[in-house]
Amino acid sequence: MLDRTNRREFLERASAGVVAVAALGSARSAAAGSANEKLVVGLIGCGGRGVHDAGLFKNTTNVEVAWVCDVDENRRQAAAQSLGVDAGRAVHDLRQILDEDSVDAVIVATPDHWHSPASILACEAGKHVYVEKPISHNIREGRLLVEASERNRTLVQHGTQCRSTPMMIEAVRRLHEGIIGDVLVAKCWNIQRRGSIGRGQNGDPPAGFDYDTWVGPATMIPYRTNRVHNRWTMWYHFGAGDMGNDGVHDIDYTRWGLGVATHPSKVSALGGKFFFDDDAEFPDTQQVTFEYPGDGKVGSRRLLIYEQRLWTTNYPHNCDSGAEFYGTKGQMFLSRRGKIQVLGDRNAPGDANVAPGGQNDVAHVGNFCAAIRGDAPLSADALTGHLSTSLCHLGNIATRLGRSLDFDPQTEQIVGDDEANALVRREYRDHWGTPRNAS
Numbered sequence: 143m144l145d146r147t148n149r150r151e152f153l154e155r156a157s158a159g160v161v162a163v164a165a166l167g168s169a170r171s172a173a174a175g176s177a178n179e180k181l182v183v184g185l186i187g188c189g190g191r192g193v194h195d196a197g198l199f200k201n202t203t204n205v206e207v208a209w210v211c212d213v214d215e216n217r218r219q220a221a222a223q224s225l226g227v228d229a230g231r232a233v234h235d236l237r238q239i240l241d242e243d244s245v246d247a248v249i250v251a252t253p254d255h256w257h258s259p260a261s262i263l264a265c266e267a268g269k270h271v272y273v274e275k276p277i278s279h280n281i282r283e284g285r286l287l288v289e290a291s292e293r294n295r296t297l298v299q300h301g302t303q304c305r306s307t308p309m310m311i312e313a314v315r316r317l318h319e320g321i322i323g324d325v326l327v328a329k330c331w332n333i334q335r336r337g338s339i340g341r342g343q344n345g346d347p348p349a350g351f352d353y354d355t356w357v358g359p360a361t362m363i364p365y366r367t368n369r370v371h372n373r374w375t376m377w378y379h380f381g382a383g384d385m386g387n388d389g390v391h392d393i394d395y396t397r398w399g400l401g402v403a404t405h406p407s408k409v410s411a412l413g414g415k416f417f418f419d420d421d422a423e424f425p426d427t428q429q430v431t432f433e434y435p436g437d438g439k440v441g442s443r444r445l446l447i448y449e450q451r452l453w454t455t456n457y458p459h460n461c462d463s464g465a466e467f468y469g470t471k472g473q474m475f476l477s478r479r480g481k482i483q484v485l486g487d488r489n490a491p492g493d494a495n496v497a498p499g500g501q502n503d504v505a506h507v508g509n510f511c512a513a514i515r516g517d518a519p520l521s522a523d524a525l526t527g528h529l530s531t532s533l534c535h536l537g538n539i540a541t542r543l544g545r546s547l548d549f550d551p552q553t554e555q556i557v558g559d560d561e562a563n564a565l566v567r568r569e570y571r572d573h574w575g576t577p578r579n580a581s
Contacts, residue, residue: 181511184209184239184248184269186260188221189371191274192251195301196225198507199249199272205511209239214371215350234352236260240267247514250274253374254381255360258283261298265290272510274301276386277527281535281554282567284528291524299510299520300527302394304478306506309499310395313476316494317399321484323471329447330396330465332389336452338420339376342368359570368421376422378542383424384452386534388463391478391501393448394522394530396465399476402444405532405551406432411540417453426452430537448537459483539565 181204185196188210200207209231212218222232239245240263247270250260258278261271265287277300278284291298304310317325344364347353353365363369363379374380375387385393413428428450436442458464464477472492475483480500484492512518532554539562540547548557556563 179204179515181205181246181514182208182244184211184242184245185221185225186211186236186239186248186250186264187252187256187274188212188214188217189251192249193221193224195249195251195272195274195503195507196221198504199511200225201504202507202511209233209242209245211236211239213352213355234355236263240264240269245269247272247510253356254386255279255374255379256358258287259359261287262290265294265296265298268294268296270297270299270510270514272299272301272507273527275390275527276382276531276534277524278531278535279380279382280566280568281532284524284531285554288524288528297510297513297520298524298527299506299513300522300524300531301506302391302522302527302530303501303503303506304391304395305398305521305526306509307478307499307502308505309480309482309496310398310476310478312496313474313482313494314395314399316496317467317469317474318401320469321472321492321494322467322469322474322486324441325400325467325469326443327445327447327468328396328400328465329449329468330389330392331449331451331458332384332392332463333449333451333454333457334388334462335455336384336418336426338418339368339373339422340420342366342373342421357571361569361571366421376424378423381424382531382534383538384426385424385428385430385448385450385537386531389448389450390531390534392463392465393446393533394526395476395478396446396448396467397530397533399465399467399474400434400444400446402434402446403529404434405529405549405554406434406446406536407549407551408433408435408546409536409540409549410546411537412544413450413541424538425450425541428537428541430540432533432536446533448533535566 183199185192196207199205207225210221210227211233218232248264250257250271250273252260254276257273261273264271344366347365369377409432411430413425415425416427418426430448432446434444459475461477461479461481463479467474472486478501480498482494482496484494486492509518509521513520543562547562550557
């Protein structure tokens with residue numbers, strides 16, 4: 143466990159990384175090694191997804207998962223045993239991994255509110271980062287991570303694995319080649335039966351779980367039984383709702399196929415809690431529309447539509463996750479579950495000529511390792527992750543406030559709405575526990 147002084151230093155360093163107020167010094171850039179050199183990787187966050195990701199790295203040629211870190215002693219020990227990591231390298235403090243010169247890269251699989259802070263700290267330490275989705279807890283954090291990656295010349299791979307999936311790569315290529323004409327509108331969905339988070343109780347955290355460090359740079363709120371492991375997603379303070387948890391995958395490949403490489407300018411949304419009567423703060427039902435004006439001329443404008451229903455088992459196209467692309471000469475249905483269909487004019491059957499195949503996590507890890515060695519371009523860099531994740535944040539803000547938003551893609555600010563714009567960033571703790579705004 144961290145003593146009180148070290149915990150304060152830890153939180154100060156994390157907060158400084160996020161708000162970019164610390165002196166940058168001479169952070170070393172991570173050098174790419176040859177294909178024959180072993181990559182040493184550390185895992186930060188030992189929940190189910192983190193152990194899954196680390197297992198993929200462990201099974202990759204010339205990669206060693208040498209460290210694990212978690213503030214939950216039970217999870218930390220279980221991960222070390224599962225991954226074959228020496229007990230002396232199963233640590234409570236992520237700085238022990240970041241300060242280790244032999245470590246080339248880290249996996250960040252913490253709760254959402256730690257994704258950008260931990261990744262920024264890793265970049266400043268000269269480590270490459272494989273960060274799970276969503277890349278950030280808020281829009282400002284995402285931009286700071288993009289800047290940290292560029293400044294330190296470190297690679298950041300976002301956990302939207304469809305970017306490395308062969309079927310998706312080929313399908314998007316066909317869309318961009320005009321298989322259905324000019325794609326003007328695309329709609330994606332996150333439709334599945336989720337479980338309720340129920341009603342929790344405030345109290346003391348269990349033994350072996352350092353809740354203060356788990357909260358980290360966020361402002362402190364009481365421990366609650368349904369705010370931690372696997373439940374934080376649905377709380378404003380720590381998560382990004384299911385739009386950021388699962389919907390971000392479909393939003394990402396939909397934005398990719400639609401061919402938009404900036405932020406939208408307008409966001410409209412409706413939704414809320416239509417089904418679950420529990421403590422969750424984020425909606426179970428959403429309809430969000432994003433408008434990309436391009437240069438404003440006819441032919442350059444685009445719409446991206448997101449649907450979410452977390453209470454049903456009736457899926458479009460018999461698939462809980464998917465997207466439809468609407469072009470001037472046809473339509474494409476595409477899902478990360480490995481399904482694809484093309485229709486021509488008046489629904490005439492078409493041939494995508496694309497081999498089906500579901501989301502490929504192995505290929506995404508392989509791409510990241512190859513990129514570190516200089517053998518391949520990165521599939522989902524920090525900017526790619528930031529642009530897609532920002533749609534989740536904007537959609538959640540518009541749904542939460544119940545009104546449309548005007549967004550400036552250059553300044554990344556919501557225009558003419560101070561209440562909404564305040565949610566583009568958050569408050570952080572400094573090492574005395576006093577909140578401050580990100581600048």
